[in-house]
Amino acid sequence: MLKRTLGAAATALLVATVGGGSALADAKKGLEIAKKVDAANAGFEGERSEIEMVLVNAYGDKTVRRMTNVIFEMDEDGDKSRIEFQWPADVKGTRMLTWSHKSDDDDQWMFLPAIKRVKRISSRNKSGSFMGSEFSYEDLGSQEVEKFKHTYVKDEKVNGRDCWVTERVPTDPRSGYSKQIVWNDKGYMNAVKIEYYDRKGELLKTGKFTGYKKVSGLWRAAAIEMTNHQTKKSSTLTWKERTLKVELDEDEFDSDELDS
Amino acid sequence: MLRAFQLVIVAACVFLGTTSASAFDLKVKSKGEIRSETRYFLIDDDDPLTVDVNSAIAGRLELKTKIKKFKVVARGFARYDPTDLDRSAVFAEDAYVEYKQGKFRLRIGALLQNWTATEAFHPADIINARYLDSNIENQEKRGEPTIAVRYKFLDGNVELYYMPFFVEPIFPSAFSRQSFAPPGVAVDQVIAIQRGGNRVNDWEFTYQMGGRIQQTIGDADVSIHVISHIDRSTPLLVALEDGSPAVAYQPVIQYGGTYTQLFGGLITKVEAAYRQFYEPPGGRTEVGILPERPDFGQVAVGFE
Numbered sequence: 001m002l003k004r005t006l007g008a009a010a011t012a013l014l015v016a017t018v019g020g021g022s023a024l025a026d027a028k029k030g031l032e033i034a035k036k037v038d039a040a041n042a043g044f045e046g047e048r049s050e051i052e053m054v055l056v057n058a059y060g061d062k063t064v065r066r067m068t069n070v071i072f073e074m075d076e077d078g079d080k081s082r083i084e085f086q087w088p089a090d091v092k093g094t095r096m097l098t099w100s101h102k103s104d105d106d107d108q109w110m111f112l113p114a115i116k117r118v119k120r121i122s123s124r125n126k127s128g129s130f131m132g133s134e135f136s137y138e139d140l141g142s143q144e145v146e147k148f149k150h151t152y153v154k155d156e157k158v159n160g161r162d163c164w165v166t167e168r169v170p171t172d173p174r175s176g177y178s179k180q181i182v183w184n185d186k187g188y189m190n191a192v193k194i195e196y197y198d199r200k201g202e203l204l205k206t207g208k209f210t211g212y213k214k215v216s217g218l219w220r221a222a223a224i225e226m227t228n229h230q231t232k233k234s235s236t237l238t239w240k241e242r243t244l245k246v247e248l249d250e251d252e253f254d255s256d257e258l259d260s
Numbered sequence: 261m262l263r264a265f266q267l268v269i270v271a272a273c274v275f276l277g278t279t280s281a282s283a284f285d286l287k288v289k290s291k292g293e294i295r296s297e298t299r300y301f302l303i304d305d306d307d308p309l310t311v312d313v314n315s316a317i318a319g320r321l322e323l324k325t326k327i328k329k330f331k332v333v334a335r336g337f338a339r340y341d342p343t344d345l346d347r348s349a350v351f352a353e354d355a356y357v358e359y360k361q362g363k364f365r366l367r368i369g370a371l372l373q374n375w376t377a378t379e380a381f382h383p384a385d386i387i388n389a390r391y392l393d394s395n396i397e398n399q400e401k402r403g404e405p406t407i408a409v410r411y412k413f414l415d416g417n418v419e420l421y422y423m424p425f426f427v428e429p430i431f432p433s434a435f436s437r438q439s440f441a442p443p444g445v446a447v448d449q450v451i452a453i454q455r456g457g458n459r460v461n462d463w464e465f466t467y468q469m470g471g472r473i474q475q476t477i478g479d480a481d482v483s484i485h486v487i488s489h490i491d492r493s494t495p496l497l498v499a500l501e502d503g504s505p506a507v508a509y510q511p512v513i514q515y516g517g518t519y520t521q522l523f524g525g526l527i528t529k530v531e532a533a534y535r536q537f538y539e540p541p542g543g544r545t546e547v548g549i550l551p552e553r554p555d556f557g558q559v560a561v562g563f564e
Contacts, residue, residue: 089291089293093322105522107522116374125525251363251412254412254415254416255415255476260358
């Protein structure tokens, strides 16, 4: 009896050690993959792009939004970005400035053109919808490695291309997601698919990144389609024009420049 | 002087808005809005002279272009109110040329400034004469003729202003429920008293200057300013030499600032100003001896 108990305990300990060791290895590999992908996309210095966003409701009705986006790459912290809405007319001229941070909440300001007012806004409501789309502020913000806990899951092919599949859990307790499953293409060194799970652990949305091409030596997706499985709505972001390695002045990303 | 300025603005708008701009290979960006407005006073004042229900069309147009390091901006506002034609108005909000070089920026022309941090009360937002018969929370503003020099440092800037002309507010019409005068009486004489006690009219030279510093410090946005100018917010009723009434504005020195701080998801906003009225020697002015005005301060606090 004692022998059997001891044997069972030894087996359980062995499984736990190997399993635990395997979990640690998966976490280490997951983090390595995230850092590799991050490093492969670094060095763009500055980006200017024109973006079109098409919102499709559950009945197939479409709404179009257009914006320009300028990003300044920061070495030690998250990037600074400035979006200006071009269409529709009721939001034209509205600008949003974001200073992303690796470990703190992002700093954000909005410029309201009718009254020429710059106001600070809270970035805490990350799960809020961006411009009525299926993209949340969290989805579009700078995806710093430090903002997640990464775990390697497996290797898998997507559309015939080799991918790492990792699970990442947001470290911010206010995130709208309990976890995300990311398929990172080994060639593009970028995500081709991300599944977003809500706070209850149910699949909420899937993002598909398509049309990859090299821009100034870096792979960038031409479009992201986000499908909400719960509401049956979808939104697509398409880059109409994109230029990397643009020389930008960091001063342009101060809040006092928003009304310029 | 106003006539000349208006001619320059109209010429700039025509140039920017027509093919002249494209002939010089200029890219002109434009945006505008047009809206219908209705205003209804719930409590009737039982006065047949006043208008209790207003319906108006208002619009705004902005044109911008860039020529090398220069930027030209023209922005105007117009309101047409057929229920009270005297309430209709057209004026420039922005009409300036900007030059940028490194950390310096120079702007010359009519500028629309917004120094506010709060939503309903704006003690620190004192530049620009208001269109007083508009939305009380966010009144439209006339562009202030200004020479502004800005230097960027750290996460903000310091800006110095010289405003050479007194620009009077646009007062409510004689039939408006928002008028300060008795019904049927128009406020059509507005003057400013200069430091020496002499009076100036709309768009005449006067002494106004100031400075402002803005900085972002962590989660906070801070600004402080000192302005010596003709106060546009606390008028006096005076009698002119011919006995006719006029609204008079006096010179003040204002010390003020704004503070916005993020505490987690809560934004705290504070706006404060202290006004020190300048009394001419012996209290004597061109329109007689004015009553002493007490200096006062205002603070507005908000949470979002």
